[in-house]
Amino acid sequence: MVLSCMDPRFQHLVYNYLKKKKLTGKYSAFTIAGAAVGVTHNKFKQWHKTFYNNLATSIQLHKIEKLIVINHKDCGAAKIANGKKEFNVTNEKKIHEDSFSKLKKEIKKRFPKLKVELNLMSLESKITKF
Amino acid sequence: MKSKYKAMVLSCMDPRFQHLVYNYLKKKKLTGKYSAFTIAGAAVGVTQSNGAILYGPKISTFSL
Numbered sequence: 001m002v003l004s005c006m007d008p009r010f011q012h013l014v015y016n017y018l019k020k021k022k023l024t025g026k027y028s029a030f031t032i033a034g035a036a037v038g039v040t041h042n043k044f045k046q047w048h049k050t051f052y053n054n055l056a057t058s059i060q061l062h063k064i065e066k067l068i069v070i071n072h073k074d075c076g077a078a079k080i081a082n083g084k085k086e087f088n089v090t091n092e093k094k095i096h097e098d099s100f101s102k103l104k105k106e107i108k109k110r111f112p113k114l115k116v117e118l119n120l121m122s123l124e125s126k127i128t129k130f
Numbered sequence: 131m132k133s134k135y136k137a138m139v140l141s142c143m144d145p146r147f148q149h150l151v152y153n154y155l156k157k158k159k160l161t162g163k164y165s166a167f168t169i170a171g172a173a174v175g176v177t178q179s180n181g182a183i184l185y186g187p188k189i190s191t192f193s194l
Contacts, residue, residue: 001143006138006165006166006167007165008135008162008163008164008165008166009162011152011161011162011164011165011166012152012156012161012162015148015149015152019149024148024149025145025146025148025149026145027145027148028143028144028145028148029143029145029148029168030143030168030169031166031167031168031169032167032168032169050169053170054143054169054170054175057143057170058143058170062144062145
């Protein structure tokens with residue numbers, strides 16, 4: 001399953017990244033504001049259960065083996081999670097890192113057999129792996 | 131100011147449909163112009179009041 005963000009600037013970037021990886025037709029998708037930030041941060045608590053229910057559904061229906069997470073830079077949900085503090089590159093990076101770490105831990109607990117791949121994409125399509 | 135974005139697309143998580151939906155929207159010249167919410171069942175997933183129908187033991191009876 002690919003967990004990615006709703007941002008209009010990234011729909012084709014994510015699609016093309018996955019196409020390049022020869023994954024077309026081979027992934028289910030859960031697209032939500034903030035990707036890993038949306039499914040882990042307390043400010044979006046109501047969304048968390050929906051994500052895990054969807055992931056459980058995809059594991060059961062599609063027999064997926066991996067969760068591919070694609071967060072992105074200049075993320076609106078990260079700005080919301082950041083609150084009133086100055087939103088800068090350092091603070092945003094920390095928000096993404098925290099979301100990755102929380103998500104990885106939760107997946108290990110709930111779905112121990114599921115592999116997790118953590119990515120941060122830039123507007124230029126550059127991927128940083130975590 | 132007119133927004134450069136046109137729509138949010140609510141679609142299903144099904145692997146068979148990711149490229150079909152993407153290409154449909156591309157054909158509609160909407161690339162880069164839509165936000166996305168992708169969830170099991172699309173409109174079914176966001177309207178079905180009994181979550182157990184989608185996520186419960188009867189899951190195998192549904193083709194998503």
